Amino acid sequence: MSPPSLAQLTDLPHELLSQIINPLDDESxxxxxxxxxxxHFFALPLVLSRNGIRIxxxxxxxxxGPSEEGLxxxxxxxxxxxxxxxxxxxxAEECRLFFDLRMLQMLLLRLPLISHLTVxxxxxxxxVDSRFQGALLDMQKWSVELAALxxxxxxxxxxxxxxxxxxxxxxxxxxLESQEWPALKFxxxxxxxxxxxxxxxxxxxxxxxxKTSHSPSRxxxxxxxxxxxxxxxxxxxRWTQSRLQTNTxxxxxxxxxxxxxxxxxxxxxxxxxxxxxxxxxxxxxxxxGGSGVALGDIHxxxxxxxxxxxxxxxxxxxxxxxxxxxxxxxxxxxxxxxHPKIIAWLLRGTAAHLKELKEVTITSEPxxxxxxxxxxxxxxxALCSRMDAIHLHFNFVSKTGLHKWFEKHLSxxxxxxxxxxxxxxxxxxxHLTVRTRHWxxxxxxxxxxxxxxxxxxxxxxxxxxxxxxxxxxxxS
Numbered sequence: 001m002s003p004p005s006l007a008q009l010t011d012l013p014h015e016l017l018s019q020i021i022n023p024l025d026d027e028s029x030x031x032x033x034x035x036x037x038x039x040h041f042f043a044l045p046l047v048l049s050r051n052g053i054r055i056x057x058x059x060x061x062x063x064x065g066p067s068e069e070g071l072x073x074x075x076x077x078x079x080x081x082x083x084x085x086x087x088x089x090x091x092a093e094e095c096r097l098f099f100d101l102r103m104l105q106m107l108l109l110r111l112p113l114i115s116h117l118t119v120x121x122x123x124x125x126x127x128v129d130s131r132f133q134g135a136l137l138d139m140q141k142w143s144v145e146l147a148a149l150x151x152x153x154x155x156x157x158x159x160x161x162x163x164x165x166x167x168x169x170x171x172x173x174x175x176l177e178s179q180e181w182p183a184l185k186f187x188x189x190x191x192x193x194x195x196x197x198x199x200x201x202x203x204x205x206x207x208x209x210x211k212t213s214h215s216p217s218r219x220x221x222x223x224x225x226x227x228x229x230x231x232x233x234x235x236x237x238r239w240t241q242s243r244l245q246t247n248t249x250x251x252x253x254x255x256x257x258x259x260x261x262x263x264x265x266x267x268x269x270x271x272x273x274x275x276x277x278x279x280x281x282x283x284x285x286x287x288x289g290g291s292g293v294a295l296g297d298i299h300x301x302x303x304x305x306x307x308x309x310x311x312x313x314x315x316x317x318x319x320x321x322x323x324x325x326x327x328x329x330x331x332x333x334x335x336x337x338x339h340p341k342i343i344a345w346l347l348r349g350t351a352a353h354l355k356e357l358k359e360v361t362i363t364s365e366p367x368x369x370x371x372x373x374x375x376x377x378x379x380x381x382a383l384c385s386r387m388d389a390i391h392l393h394f395n396f397v398s399k400t401g402l403h404k405w406f407e408k409h410l411s412x413x414x415x416x417x418x419x420x421x422x423x424x425x426x427x428x429x430x431h432l433t434v435r436t437r438h439w440x441x442x443x444x445x446x447x448x449x450x451x452x453x454x455x456x457x458x459x460x461x462x463x464x465x466x467x468x469x470x471x472x473x474x475x476s
Contacts, residue, residue, distance in 0.1 A: 017042065026050055030073060040078055048074055059084040059115075063104075065091050071103040080107060085116040092122045097142060097169075105149045114156040119149075121165035121228070139170050143235035154221060154243065162225040170233045223253040232261035241267060248273050255280035268297040276305050283315030292317045295342075299325070306330040309356075313338040314363065318345075328353035337361030337393070340377035347380035357384060361393035369398040371405035382425040391431040399437075433464040 021029055026047050033044045045055050051070025054062045061074070061083050074080060086108070090100040108114060153161060224244070226232070231240045244251065244267075251273050257280070279301075281293055292315035302308065308330040318341050328350035336346060340362050347354070362377045374394075384390060396402055409423050 021046065026069070037078065044073065044077055044079075048077075055079070058082060060087070061085070062087045062089075064089040066100070068096075068099060068103075071100065071107075075103060075107040075110065080110050081112060083107075083111055084113050086111075086114065087118045087120075089120045090122075092124075094124065094137065097137060098145070101142065101145050101149060105145070105152060108149065108152045108156065111156060114153045114158045116160040116162075117150075117153045117158050118162040119164065121169065121230075123165055123167040124169060140235055143170070143230070143233075146230070147236060147239045150239075150243070154247075157220045159220055160223040160225075161221060162223075162227070163231055164227040166228045166230040170230060170235055220250050221247040222250050223255075224251060225253075225255045225257070226259055227255075227257040229260050232259055232263050232267065234263070237263050237266070241270070244271055244273070249275055252276060253278040255282070257282050259283075264293045265297050268293070268301040271301065272304050274305075274307065276307055278310040279305065279308050280312040281315060282312055295319060295323070295345075299329070302329040303327070307332060309334045311336045311338070312361075313342055316342060318342065325350060331355075333357055335359035335361075337363065337395075339363060339365070340373040343377035344380045347377075347383060351380060351383040354384065357390065359391045359393070361395060363395040364398050364402075366397050368400050371401045374405065378423065378426065381429070382427075384428055388428070389430040390426075390428050391433070392426065392429045393433045393435065396434070396436045431464075 021032065021043055024032075029043050029047050033040045033047065048055065048070055051073070052064050052066035053070045053074050054064075056062055059082060063071070063074070063086070066074075086104075088104055090096065090104075104119075108117075150161065150163075221243075224247075226240075230236055244254075252275050254273065254276060255278070259281075281298075283292065294317050298313065298316060302311075306329065309332050311330075311333060316339065318339070322341065322345065325345055325348075329346075331353055333346075333354050334356050335358065336343065338346075338361070343360065343362055347360075351357075360377075360381055362374060364371065364374075381390065381392065
């Protein structure tokens with residue numbers, strides 16, 4: 001008779017095992033994870049979570065302000081190759097910029113496939129770039145390493161790439177006009193060399209940049225979201241322009257948010273994306289008539305992209321006098337959101353050709369804003385007579401003059417059709433959504449605006465009034 005086998009630590013229920021492991025320090029738990037696969041897969045996520053790294057699903061990892069030890073443990077873990085989606089929020093310490101970037105690069109090199117990569121850098125108070133005010137870091141060199149990181153993701157079939165933040169990482173080119181910006185060269189290694197470098201750094205604590213080749217044939221990028229000035233900075237502009245051209249056939253969504261750049265003209269005037277469906281240039285402030293993207297560059301870009309179905313624009317430098325748009329662009333447009341002047345520019349005279357247009361969003365500007373500009377846009381929307389139903393959205397971000405504009409329309413809701421901008425003329429608008437900031441109380445007078453506004457048009461099937469975060473009123 002064989003003696004009964006002794007129970008091992010791994011045989012314990014996970015609840016009891018957790019009670020044993022939780023009080024231990026990270027170093028002790030990490031030592032446990034090296035003893036067997038069971039402990040590795042059970043205990044290592046605990047160590048990682050204590051160090052800013054969470055394994056959210058079988059293929060998703062969220063890295064937020066990680067420790068150096070946590071990054072090393074993650075890149076050497078057994079479950080790292082199963083990851084396909086990476087959300088990376090590096091440390092806010094300037095001295096960690098190179099280390100964190102290189103650790104992420106090494107992690108990505110271990111992944112057979114990457115479907116989604118999000119990188120969000122914090123905003124730094126002072127300029128980090130050594131080309132400005134005696135800062136210590138060579139951000140030109142760092143930008144080459146960032147480009148290599150993004151190339152690694154693209155080479156591994158990344159479909160969704162999102163880059164955020166990084167304000168003040170690079171010196172402002174406008175303040176360094178007297179200096180000549182060197183053209184950065186993004187060197188490519190063979191696949192064999194890349195694998196050798198990768199295997200070397202996997203077993204090495206020393207962190208140098210493992211450069212990778214960029215293979216256009218493997219690029220499958222469909223969505224690029226740039227919420228960072230870095231990618232249009234002279235350090236990285238050529239990389240961005242080149243990779244957009246490489247992915248011209250696969251790219252369907254291109255979005256820029258709060259990107260200040262002097263290179264918009266160079267980008268928009270040369271870019272052609274035949275599969276593009278969604279295009280956004282959005283800033284926190286509309287900046288119409290101020291410094292922003294030139295309307296002429298937007299016009300040129302739209303003419304080359306009739307495939308666009310969803311268009312959102314702000315921060316556009318709108319010239320005076322108002323130019324006329326003679327050719328409808330783009331004709332497949334289904335949804336558009338922008339400043340009222342640009343709505344009028346897009347729709348007036350070409351609305352009859354936009355047979356698929358279903359949604360229009362008109363947005364005001366912060367501060368002093370002339371709400372009579374909304375009348376120009378409403379007049380253009382009223383021309384959309386070929387549409388069966390239009391969903392109209394008002395985004396009010398300034399209260400100055402808003403009550404006066406409302407009262408003008410509420411005092412004469414049944415005005416004849418020749419009254420410019422009259423809301424009663426919007427016979428094709430079946431749904432109206434009004435969005436305001438949380439501090440803008442519209443029913444603070446004797447006549448409640450919400451109820452009275454509902455009577456302006458018989459065509460409306462639904463009026464939705466939204467405060468910044470919560471739904472205030474729904475009238476059906």
